[in-house]
Amino acid sequence: MNETSAGVAGDVRAVRVQGAGKVFGSGPTALTALSAIDLEVGQGEFVSLIGPSGCGKSTLLRLIADLDQPSSGSVQVFDKPAGQARRDQDYGIAFQQAGLLPWRTVAANIALPLELHRIGKAERATRVAELLELIGLVEFAGSYPDQLSGGMQQRVAIARALVERPRLLLMDEPFGALDEMTRERMQNELVRICSETGAAVVFVTHSIPEAVFLSDRVVVMSPRPGRIVGVVPVELGQGDRHDALREEDSFFAAVAAVREALHGVEAPASQGSARGVDSR
Ligand SMILES: Nc1ncnc2c1ncn2[C@@H]1O[C@H](COP(=O)(O)OP(=O)(O)OP(=O)(O)O)[C@@H](O)[C@H]1O
Numbered sequence: 005m006n007e008t009s010a011g012v013a014g015d016v017r018a019v020r021v022q023g024a025g026k027v028f029g030s031g032p033t034a035l036t037a038l039s040a041i042d043l044e045v046g047q048g049e050f051v052s053l054i055g056p057s058g059c060g061k062s063t064l065l066r067l068i069a070d071l072d073q074p075s076s077g078s079v080q081v082f083d084k085p086a087g088q089a090r091r092d093q094d095y096g097i098a099f100q101q102a103g104l105l106p107w108r109t110v111a112a113n114i115a116l117p118l119e120l121h122r123i124g125k126a127e128r129a130t131r132v133a134e135l136l137e138l139i140g141l142v143e144f145a146g147s148y149p150d151q152l153s154g155g156m157q158q159r160v161a162i163a164r165a166l167v168e169r170p171r172l173l174l175m176d177e178p179f180g181a182l183d184e185m186t187r188e189r190m191q192n193e194l195v196r197i198c199s200e201t202g203a204a205v206v207f208v209t210h211s212i213p214e215a216v217f218l219s220d221r222v223v224v225m226s227p228r229p230g231r232i233v234g235v236v237p238v239e240l241g242q243g244d245r246h247d248a249l250r251e252e253d254s255f256f257a258a259v260a261a262v263r264e265a266l267h268g269v270e271a272p273a274s275q276g277s278a279r280g281v282d283s284r
Contacts (some may be wrong), residue, residue: 005145016049016081016082016083017044017045017061017083018047018082018172018204019043019045019079019080019172019204019206020079020081021041021042021043021044021068021078021079021080022080023040023041023065023078024038024040024041024067024076024079025039025040025074025075025077026038026063026064026072026075026160027040027059027138028198030077032180035117035228036228037060037229038060038064038074038155038230038231039230040077040231040235043064043223045172045204045206046170047202047204047270048134048198048202048203048204049221049258050061050198050204050205050207050218050219051206051221051222051223052206052207052208052209052214052215052218052219052221052222052223053202053209053225054209054215054225054266055224055225055227055230055260055266056075056226056227058226058227058228059226059230060209060228060229061208062208062267064071064230065174065176065206065208065273067079067086068081068086069086069095070086070090071175076081079227081095082094082171082172083174087252093117093121093168093170093175094171094172095170095174096164096166096168096170096172096173096174096229097165097173097174097175097176098162098164098165098173098174098178098193099176100160100176100177100178100180100181102149102154102158102161103155103163104151104152104157104160105160106149106150107146108149108227109145110136110146110149110283111136111146112166113149113261114136114163114164114167115132115134117168118167125271127140129272131167132145132167135166135167136163138163138200139159139160139162140193141156141159144156153186154181154182155186155187155190155225157177157277158182159193161178162178162194166201168204171202171203172203172205173198173203173206173207174205175202175205175206175208176208177206177208177209177210178190179191179209180205180209184275185229186249187214188250191218192246192247194218194247195217204254205218205237207219212266213259216238216240216255216258216259217245217255217261218245219238220237221233221235221236221237221238221266222236222238222262222263224266231233233265234265234266236262236265237264238248240254240255240258246267265267
């Protein structure tokens with residue numbers, strides 16, 4: 005393992021990406037989005053991906069989710085090829101847009117993956133009740149998405165991602181569209197949900213404080229072609245990610261360490277966008 009690969013000790017990894025590259029298109033217009041990515045995520049580990057806009061964070065997540073194929077290298081999820089892990093429903097996915105079906109109630113949205121996999125009605129009802137409890141929306145079971153706030157919709161999307169008890173969650177800026185207060189509440193809830201379910205998480209974000217608050221390790225990527233240029237371990241105590249942590253010196257020190265790792269990897273102005281890394 006070289007100094008920029010992101011590895012963990014232990015046997016079965018939730019995610020193991022080895023030498024992965026991704027080229028979109030071919031010929032003179034070919035675009036190399038990712039190059040020589042080595043990334044390992046341990047079971048129950050929370051890893052964030054951070055880097056300038058367009059550096060390939062979402063592409064890497066899509067490779068792990070088997071929504072796209074690497075042009076080189078390999079992607080394994082729980083020691084299986086990514087495609088097999090997808091067929092085995094080994095992971096749940098939550099993206100920036102909650103993506104709920106507007107004609108289905110909250111309960112029916114959460115139950116959807118179970119229905120698609122022909123789980124019986126009684127078992128579905130039990131599982132949905134558990135999830136509604138977990139996300140604190142029991143009294144909204146019969147509501148429709150347009151009757152919920154953005155943060156509540158995101159919680160429903162996370163419940164739907166968790167409904168099949170995945171050991172891995174793949175999240176692409178799931179709180180990106182939320183206001184700051186709601187976002188922090190959602191982060192607190194995600195910490196709680198992860199400690200209750202033991203799921204590993206790969207989390208894409210533009211926010212350094214968000215990455216630090218949530219993660220065991222923050223993986224820093226370079227501008228296109230995206231490479232891993234640093235891995236910052238966040239040692240803030242596992243079961244101890246509480247709101248007050250955001251005010252503590254250890255938190256600010258970790259934020260500074262990630263900012264330092266990002267130093268020099270920001271996209272030049274010509275390549276930049278309004279969605280660069282946010283260090284607020
Ligand atoms: N399907 C595709 N076809 C062609 N190019 C693509 C495709 N998907 C992504 N790209 C390109 O790959 C590069 C990486 O995109 P990606 O969305 O992974 O970046 P990102 O780091 O997630 O960006 P952001 O932070 O802005 O969301 C970009 O230059 C993008 O234009």
